[in-house]
Amino acid sequence: MTRVVVCCGSGGVGKTTTSAALSVALARRGLRVAVLTIDPAKRLADSLGVGPLGNTPQQVPVDAPETGRLDAMMLDMKATWDGVVERFAPSPEEAARILKNRYYRFASTRLAGSHEYMAMERLYELYESGDYDVVLLDTPPSRHAVEFLRAPGRIAGLFDDSVMTWLSMPKNRRGFRALEKGSELIASVLKRLVGRGTIEEIAEFFDAMQGLWDALSERGHKVEELLASDACSFLLVTTPAPAASAEAHDFRVLLADSGMPLKGLLINRVQIRPEDASELDASLFPARPSSVSEDDWSAIVEGVRRARAHQFALAEAERPALDALAKEGVRTWEIPELARDVHDLTALTEVACYLEGLASEL
Ligand SMILES: Nc1ncnc2c1ncn2[C@@H]1O[C@H](COP(=O)(O)OP(=O)(O)OP(=O)(O)O)[C@@H](O)[C@H]1O
Ligand SMILES: [Mg+2]
Numbered sequence: 001m002t003r004v005v006v007c008c009g010s011g012g013v014g015k016t017t018t019s020a021a022l023s024v025a026l027a028r029r030g031l032r033v034a035v036l037t038i039d040p041a042k043r044l045a046d047s048l049g050v051g052p053l054g055n056t057p058q059q060v061p062v063d064a065p066e067t068g069r070l071d072a073m074m075l076d077m078k079a080t081w082d083g084v085v086e087r088f089a090p091s092p093e094e095a096a097r098i099l100k101n102r103y104y105r106f107a108s109t110r111l112a113g114s115h116e117y118m119a120m121e122r123l124y125e126l127y128e129s130g131d132y133d134v135v136l137l138d139t140p141p142s143r144h145a146v147e148f149l150r151a152p153g154r155i156a157g158l159f160d161d162s163v164m165t166w167l168s169m170p171k172n173r174r175g176f177r178a179l180e181k182g183s184e185l186i187a188s189v190l191k192r193l194v195g196r197g198t199i200e201e202i203a204e205f206f207d208a209m210q211g212l213w214d215a216l217s218e219r220g221h222k223v224e225e226l227l228a229s230d231a232c233s234f235l236l237v238t239t240p241a242p243a244a245s246a247e248a249h250d251f252r253v254l255l256a257d258s259g260m261p262l263k264g265l266l267i268n269r270v271q272i273r274p275e276d277a278s279e280l281d282a283s284l285f286p287a288r289p290s291s292v293s294e295d296d297w298s299a300i301v302e303g304v305r306r307a308r309a310h311q312f313a314l315a316e317a318e319r320p321a322l323d324a325l326a327k328e329g330v331r332t333w334e335i336p337e338l339a340r341d342v343h344d345l346t347a348l349t350e351v352a353c354y355l356e357g358l359a360s361e362l
Contacts, residue, residue, distance in 0.1 A: 001231055002127050003362055005136045007266070009237035010247060014268035016044050017342045018237050018335065019138040020072070021351035025359035027062045027070035028352065031133040034071045034126050038119055038140040047343045048072050055079045055122070062345070071132075073122075080118040081108035083125075088215035094208060103205035115140050120223045127226060134362060233263035233362065238325070240270055240318035245325045252328060264331030264358075267322065272336045273315035280305050333358050 007019040016037055023035035034057060037044045045053045048060045057071035064070065082099060089095035098104050119137060126135045226232060236251050238244040248265055255262045285304075288297040325332060335354045342348055352359075 002130065002132055003134045004123065004127055004226060004232040005134060005263075005362060006123075006139065006227070006232065006234050007136065007237050008139050008234060008251065009266075013237050013239050013244075014266075014335075015237045016138050017047070017348070017351065018235075018266050018268055018355070019136045020044055020048060021335075021342070021348050022235075022355045022359060023070055023072070023134075023136050024060075024062050024345075024348050025352040025355045026134050026136075026362060027060075027064040027068040028349075029356075029359055030065040030067040032067070032069050032131065033134050033136065034073070034132045035136045035138065036073055036075060036119070036122055036126060037138040038075045038115065042074070043343065044072065044138070045074065047348055048345060060345075063349075075115070075119050075122055077115055077118045078109055080122050084118075084121055084216070084219075085212065088212050088219070089208075090211045094211055097204070098208040098212070101201060101205045101208065103202050104208070107205070120227075121219065124219070124223050124226060127231075228259045228261075230261070232261060234260055235263050235266050237266045237268055239268055240321040240325075242321050242324075245321060245328065248325055248328050248330075252330060262330060264333065265325060265328070266333050266335065266355075266358075267325060268335045269337040270322070270334045271315040271318055272311065274308050274312050280308055 005019075005022065007015045007022070009015045019035055019037065023033045026033045037053070042053075053072055053074035055073055055076040057073050060070040060072050062068070062070045085098050085104075086092075086095050089098060116139070119139065123135060123137045126132060227234075234255055236248055238248055244267075252262055282301070285301055288294065292300070333355065335351055338347060338350065340347065342351055
């Protein structure tokens with residue numbers, strides 16, 4: 001059975017980094033893994049050491065046993081929409097008609113929620129392909145983690161009768177023709193603003209989408225079923241920031257309400273805590289190399305001592321936030337703050353080491 005892992009979290013917490021690192025950890029365990037990333041900054045392609053990623057899986061050179069492999073891809077929203085139209089339009093002629101419609105071309109890349117909806121669609125395609133043991137989904141930047149889960153519902157709503165009614169828009173082509181001919185205020189204003197041909201094209205778009213909509217909503221239900229099934233695990237990526245536990249709480253409640261399984265929290269960028277607060281013993285330092293003067297050597301020793309005390313204070317300062325997260329009663333995995341950005345496969349593999357325990361459970 002293919003397993004699905006969805007990494008959610010608010011903007012900038014490390015969703016792309018941790019989903020990539022977890023996919024490395026899984027491939028190193030000998031699994032066939034696909035990671036679908038949504039990274040407008042294209043940082044993932046850099047960190048995976050591969051060229052620009054597209055909708056087609058690209059193999060990442062991880063050091064994995066023979067059975068393991070890692071394929072990465074970046075969501076190409078337009079290509080995914082086009083694929084959906086080609087697969088689900090009632091006929092190839094109908095598909096061609098939608099694809100060349102200007103409003104389709106606009107709507108497919110700019111509608112609110114379209115990104116998230118297409119991510120779900122692509123996730124489902126990878127899941128259905130049977131080519132992978134695990135499919136991981138990185139999620140787009142959003143201010144709050146829960147926004148991602150609400151998005152598919154939002155896009156469904158866009159084509160809803162109620163919205164069309166609210167816009168006073170007819171729901172099919174005949175209606176639009178009537179609108180075109182009619183003398184209602186809205187029709188004459190529209191015609192004056194955008195021209196007769198444009199109205200016809202909008203009409204065609206909604207008309208064509210009607211034919212697709214049944215297929216899309218059935219697909220939406222399948223995705224919802226998958227997300228709520230045992231095959232799927234949600235991970236909330238967060239940091240020890242004070243606001244994180246409130247978000248973790250909201251996310252947990254929303255998932256529970258939707259019947260979706262939260263595997264746990266990935267707490268990223270945790271400060272490493274020195275074992276104890278005591279001053280470093282002089283005996284722990286190596287002997288002064290003869291090339292370093294006594295003054296320089298004492299400055300180095302003092303610097304190391306201070307850095308350690310500083311690190312201890314940083315780690316202590318985050319304790320209350322970590323304790324608050326622990327009170328949520330869900331499993332947690334901590335990833336330390338690395339000394340540098342995670343922008344190459346070596347650094348990702350370092351992060352992956354902290355996720356081996358989690359990987360063994362997926
Ligand atoms: N544990 C870590 N140690 C050091 N740097 C980290 C760590 N985790 C992430 N980073 C760095 O933080 C930055 C943001 O990480 P990332 O892009 O994964 O976040 P994101 O949640 O996907 O962001 P967005 O919401 O914009 O998609 C990157 O530059 C990454 O290298
Ligand atoms: Mg990201």
